[in-house]
Amino acid sequence: MDFNEDLLLLLILMFIWVEYLWELYLSLRQLHIYKTNNAIPEDLNQMLNEESFKKARVYGIDKSEFKIAKELFNIILTTIILYKRWVYTVWSSSESFAGILNISSDQEIIVSCIFMTFVTGFNFIVNMPFTIYANFVLEEKHGFNKQTAGFFIKDQIKSLALSLVITLPIISAAIYIIMLGGNMFIVWLWLFTTVVSLFLLTIYPSVIAPIFDKFEPLAEGNLRNGIENLASQLKFPLAQVYIVEGSKRSVHSNAYFSGLFGQKRIVLFDTLLEKHDEVKNVTTGCTDSEILGVLAHELGHWKCSHIYKSIVLTEVNLLLLFTAFGFLFKNSLLYTTLGFAPGTEPVIIGLIIVLQLILAPYNSLLSFFATALSRKYEFEADNFAVGLNYGDQLRSSLIKLGKDNLDYPIYDKLYSAWYHSHPTLLHRMENIKNQMANKKKD
Numbered sequence: 369m370d371f372n373e374d375l376l377l378l379l380i381l382m383f384i385w386v387e388y389l390w391e392l393y394l395s396l397r398q399l400h401i402y403k404t405n406n407a408i409p410e411d412l413n414q415m416l417n418e419e420s421f422k423k424a425r426v427y428g429i430d431k432s433e434f435k436i437a438k439e440l441f442n443i444i445l446t447t448i449i450l451y452k453r454w455v456y457t458v459w460s461s462s463e464s465f466a467g468i469l470n471i472s473s474d475q476e477i478i479v480s481c482i483f484m485t486f487v488t489g490f491n492f493i494v495n496m497p498f499t500i501y502a503n504f505v506l507e508e509k510h511g512f513n514k515q516t517a518g519f520f521i522k523d524q525i526k527s528l529a530l531s532l533v534i535t536l537p538i539i540s541a542a543i544y545i546i547m548l549g550g551n552m553f554i555v556w557l558w559l560f561t562t563v564v565s566l567f568l569l570t571i572y573p574s575v576i577a578p579i580f581d582k583f584e585p586l587a588e589g590n591l592r593n594g595i596e597n598l599a600s601q602l603k604f605p606l607a608q609v610y611i612v613e614g615s616k617r618s619v620h621s622n623a624y625f626s627g628l629f630g631q632k633r634i635v636l637f638d639t640l641l642e643k644h645d646e647v648k649n650v651t652t653g654c655t656d657s658e659i660l661g662v663l664a665h666e667l668g669h670w671k672c673s674h675i676y677k678s679i680v681l682t683e684v685n686l687l688l689l690f691t692a693f694g695f696l697f698k699n700s701l702l703y704t705t706l707g708f709a710p711g712t713e714p715v716i717i718g719l720i721i722v723l724q725l726i727l728a729p730y731n732s733l734l735s736f737f738a739t740a741l742s743r744k745y746e747f748e749a750d751n752f753a754v755g756l757n758y759g760d761q762l763r764s765s766l767i768k769l770g771k772d773n774l775d776y777p778i779y780d781k782l783y784s785a786w787y788h789s790h791p792t793l794l795h796r797m798e799n800i801k802n803q804m805a806n807k808k809k810d
Contacts, residue, residue, distance in 0.1 A: 428776040453707030573626040607631030661761030668752030742789040
């Protein structure tokens with residue numbers, strides 16, 4: 369290696385370590401809050417008891433310590449992979465495997481698919497201990513995990529298989545476009561990824577999601593009538609309301625709508641519905657009116673066109689990324705720095721180096737602004753629900769869901785600004801309270 373290669377590798381390692389140390393600092397700030405704040409916030413004093421608040425604190429501490437340990441492992445592994453030039457080692461192994469199958473190393477697209485299969489398998493194996501610990505130790509300890517070992521294994525195998533089935537054809541087509549697209553390959557690549565992403569978003573609700581979960585239409589009754597009336601009031605193109613059997617995986621709850629074009633579906637997790645545990649004498653979930661408050665918020669995202677705005681921003685970002693890639697990926701220094709011989713410049717390696725390593729500072733900055741924008745959208749959706757006179761129901765449902773999910777309500781400001789795509793519970797309570805007060809004045 370020459371001086372330029374050493375310098376580039378050093379700069380890449382410096383940035384990923386600076387970002388890691390920054391995020392470690394934020395995590396330690398939040399861990400300190402978990403360990404030192406024992407008092408329930410005044411705004412939640414009448415809604416949370418000492419027991420639930422203590423459970424949320426302990427859950428927060430355990431998640432934070434797990435996150436710190438996992439990220440330390442990841443940064444050390446990434447450093448070793450880059451320093452030891454294991455990217456080239458895996459590429460060389462992919463060429464050797466292709467040779468065993470009587471496939472020439474000149475068949476770059478096929479070798480790239482073998483390479484990505486090896487990388488995906490490696491990540492799957494390396495992350496598996498953390499995934500098992502997160503589900504069967506951490507989540508189990510706090511009463512959230514409902515997966516059996518058999519269900520977990522099937523879930524992981526399906527996720528791995530689906531990942532390969534989707535990504536390998538996309539990668540193959542992208543490489544083909546870059547190799548044959550000439551000076552206009554950036555535009556063709558951008559159009560291709562746009563069409564594919566919109567296609568996947570369109571088929572996800574009806575094709576991909578049912579592979580992992582069971583969906584059943586919501587039974588006739590007050591809740592279904594309320595949802596249909598709310599959709600009709602807003603002219604929301606509702607096709608069906610489904611209950612997803614999320615309780616087979618976890619007791620965490622959620623609700624969302626899906627569908628980009630035409631009719632849409634609303635999905636409620638079965639854990640969102642109110643139920644009473646006779647053994648523990650505990651009631652979880654939300655009442656029908658509170659669920660309508662949650663859905664008023666979700667439909668606020670639709671009414672404010674947040675999904676479409678996010679898609680536009682994503683597409684603009686992709687065009688910028690591909691433009692930067694077009695300017696940089698022919699630089700031989702990028703490849704020799706990772707151990708490749710001069711003249712050996714696989715497209716897939718260029719994509720990884722440029723999009724994930726060279727543009728990492730841009731990606732981090734963009735992620736920060738995207739997170740801030742997401743919080744803005746959440747406030748707008750809350751305000752929309754208040755405008756529909758669902759402020760009390762939304763407020764009550766957020767408190768219940770926070771309690772059921774052991775969401776600790778106190779967060780460090782820097783930690784929250786960097787990580788949280790949703791405002792904290794206290795910030796949402798304050799905003800809803802102010803919006804309702806202003807509505808009464810009007």
